[in-house]
Amino acid sequence: MKIKQSKARIAFNAVNYIILSLITLTCIFPILHILAMSLSSSAAAAAGKVGFWPVDFSLAAYQYLMRKDDFFKSVGISGLRVLVGSVVNMTMLVITAYPLSKNSINFRWRNVYMVYFAITMFISGGLIPTYMVLKELNLLDSFWVLILPGAVSIWNVIILMNFFRGIPRALEEAAAMDGASHWRILFQIFLPMSLPSLASLLLFTMIGHWNAWFDGMMYMNTPENYPMATYLATQILNNNKNISNMTPEQLATLVSLNEKTMRSAQLFLSIVPILIVYPFLQRFFIKGIVVGSVKE
Numbered sequence: 001m002k003i004k005q006s007k008a009r010i011a012f013n014a015v016n017y018i019i020l021s022l023i024t025l026t027c028i029f030p031i032l033h034i035l036a037m038s039l040s041s042s043a044a045a046a047a048g049k050v051g052f053w054p055v056d057f058s059l060a061a062y063q064y065l066m067r068k069d070d071f072f073k074s075v076g077i078s079g080l081r082v083l084v085g086s087v088v089n090m091t092m093l094v095i096t097a098y099p100l101s102k103n104s105i106n107f108r109w110r111n112v113y114m115v116y117f118a119i120t121m122f123i124s125g126g127l128i129p130t131y132m133v134l135k136e137l138n139l140l141d142s143f144w145v146l147i148l149p150g151a152v153s154i155w156n157v158i159i160l161m162n163f164f165r166g167i168p169r170a171l172e173e174a175a176a177m178d179g180a181s182h183w184r185i186l187f188q189i190f191l192p193m194s195l196p197s198l199a200s201l202l203l204f205t206m207i208g209h210w211n212a213w214f215d216g217m218m219y220m221n222t223p224e225n226y227p228m229a230t231y232l233a234t235q236i237l238n239n240n241k242n243i244s245n246m247t248p249e250q251l252a253t254l255v256s257l258n259e260k261t262m263r264s265a266q267l268f269l270s271i272v273p274i275l276i277v278y279p280f281l282q283r284f285f286i287k288g289i290v291v292g293s294v295k296e
Contacts, residue, residue: 031271037264038062045260061265071266073224074231077143078210079273081227085147085209090202092152093160098186100157101164121154127218134219145219146212146227156201163197164190207274232266 005013032052037045041056049055065071100117104110125133130149139145167190175185191198216230223234 031268034264034268037260038268040261042261045264058261061261064262065265065269070224071228071231074226074228075269077225078228080143081146082206082209082273084143085150086202086205088147088151089153089156089205090198093156093201094186094191094198096152097157097160097164098182098190100161117154117157131218140219141221141225143225146209146215149215150208153205156204160194160197160201163194167193203278206277210270210274228270232270235263235266 036052036054037050038061039054040050041058044055099107211229213229213233216227
């Protein structure tokens with residue numbers, strides 16, 4: 001039997017759809033404009049004729065980027081950073097959040113660690129002390145300087161810890177009575193039931209590593225070691241005018257290009273991996289979690 005909705009309910013849903021549609025369009029239009037700009041001719045981009053559709057279709061910007069070895073090297077560094085950094089971050093996140101989700105009876109020093117972590121959230125060492133520590137550890141201008149300083153995100157630890165605390169203790173107690181160790185309880189009970197939260201935190205971690213640019217600029221002494229975001233930042237700030245290492249073919253292509261088309265092509269390529277990964281993880285954002293029939 002179909003339930004008839006009231007006029008107020010219909011009006012409420014209509015307003016919601018309109019607002020959500022407008023928000024969606026404000027997110028999509030900038031991406032469409034960047035794509036259209038990258039596929040337009042130099043003259044059309046310089047004249048400001050490009051909107052959301054390419055004008056005088058051209059692949060010159062992408063052909064130019066395909067010949068830039070330093071761009072693809074920075075993409076490779078960023079890809080490796082996302083892979084290694086996500087593994088390190090998620091591992092540290094899980095093994096930190098799990099013991100902190102226990103009460104003070106089962107984990108006597110829990111409150112002490114929570115106070116310590118809370119202090120680090122609001123009072124950090126600052127850029128200069130961090131730089132000095134990394135220099136003394138000989139991590140500057142190395143790949144690990146992009147990973148280790150942010151290996152443990154306290155904000156993510158608190159999110160996952162609270163999620164763990166929402167899992168019924170009866171499940172953990174039943175597993176412990178059957179002889180399961182803490183590691184087995186973690187991997188066979190807590191982690192499978194926390195997939196939505198873990199997927200969300202994993203996506204945030206991946207995006208954070210992919211888009212991070214300031215640490216590469218601060219800790220890397222050679223541009224060859226820049227991740228992609230840092231490379232794009234330096235290219236945009238320098239207006240892509242570093243022609244000392246260009247081949248004759250690249251110089252010939254550069255003559256027919258416009259700064260707007262090159263920047264747009266670089267920016268669009270930088271967001272493509274996130275656009276590819278997100279559809280595989282989005283179902284965890286809208287999927288409800290059923291923690292079992294036992295309730296506390």
